[in-house]
Amino acid sequence: MIDEKRFAVLIDADNVSAKYIKYILDEISNYGVATYKRIYGDWTKSSTSSWKDVLLENSVTPVQQYSYTVGKNATDSAMIIDAMDILYSKNVEGFCIVSSDSDFTKLSSRLRESGMLVVGMGEKKTPKPFIAACNQFKYLDVLAETEKKTMEIGNLNAKASGHDRKQDIKKNIENDNPSVIQENDIVIKEENSNSVNNKDLKNGQDGTDNVKYMTDINVIKAAIIKMMNEIDAEDQSMNMGELGSRLVKRYPDFDIRNYGDTKLSKFLKKFDFLEIKKKGKEGTSMWVSLKSEGDQEQEEKAEKKQDKKAVNKPFHKKKKKKYYKKK
Structure with missing residues (x-):
């Protein structure tokens, strides 16, 4: 059995929504085992109340950090200090830094210098320097959209049987939902909003x-x-x-x-x-x-030939029947 990498998952509650907790833990499981699961924030604030239930369900340890002054983020400092303590303990082989804040750029660089695998996670608004400082970076909103799309396709295909099938399709069309198409008796839902055109x-x-x-x-x-x-x-x-x-x-x-x-x-x-x-x-x-230049030229010629055939497709006019009056 191959030994899995041990990860320290450190979450900045000030910059990450509670709705992403499932995607964070699911994604890091592709890389190894989450040995440390900690989240940092001021839990006396009402804005962090949404985290309570999900932390209990996923066994994530909340770390209390008061804001000493208005406008200054003490959470980042506590998170950085803990990350360095974990690094020197040599109990992990990787870190997962969850935040959309560029303040963790230097931390990620320092962890990489120590031979750690650094996986960053945040929303699309995450600044480029923090992304570049990580070995890999995952967009949480993209993970959520992909998961949602997969679940909706699965649910739609499960329902698409018997007399309910036509009703589901009709209902989606009437509600102006994303298009529903039928292919080989399988119903597939396409969400243009989730895919980038x-x-x-x-x-x-x-x-x-x-x-x-x-x-x-x-x-x-x-x-x-x-x-x-x-x-x-x-x-x-x-x-x-x-x-x-x-x-x-x-x-x-x-x-x-x-x-x-x-x-x-x-x-x-x-x-x-x-x-x-x-x-x-x-x-x-x-x-x-x-592809070689010859292959590309042949493909282009074949495409042009098909287009030409489509344009110059002969149109057969129906011959008019002549009627003669009987004398």
Whole structure:
């Protein structure tokens, strides 16, 4: 059995909503075990009352920190001091810093210098310096939207049976809900509000100013081309998993869910300059390579040919029948 990394999860209650607690703990479980689970805030304030129930349910330890003066955040200092104490105890191999505040930038850098794996979590409004200081960064609002979309699709498919199926579709259409389509007798719900459209991806935004810090998809595209051109292999191909790992190392906030996908293969298939092939005995290993100029030219010609056929499709006029009067 492979030993899992031990993590210290430290949450800034002043900058994170209680609704994200499930996504925080679920996401960090992908990296290891949460040995420390602490949250920092002034629990005498009414604004922190929403945390009470979720802390008990998830066994998160609240740390009380009073605000000594108005306008000064003493919570950050308490959180930083505890993080350094945990670091010197050598009881963990990684830290999860949950906040949308740039004040933890130096802390993240210091933890990384000590060989810790630092996973940051916050909303899309998180400043870029804090994101860059982490090994990986996850957007909590994106995690919540992805989870919500998955649950709604599952619930809709579960209900889509028998006579209830048509009623559910009709109800969604009448309520002006996101579109519902039928494919191979499976009902799939598409939420345009949760997926980033092409125009927004081009601008690096999803319609709000909060996304200005998210890595633009065109930057990801340029990085992929550069990495693929630097390969020394004869076939100029790279394992898909390795490509994903390199992108995360270069851009800590890179996560395919940020761009509306759930699998790396689906995300990479959006780029027409990439070719994805399966290798190995059972074809389980997927490799990515750049398409040659000849392949791209052939594809462009084929597309133009199809478009031309569609435009020049002959239109057969019905012949008018002639009627002759009997003499």
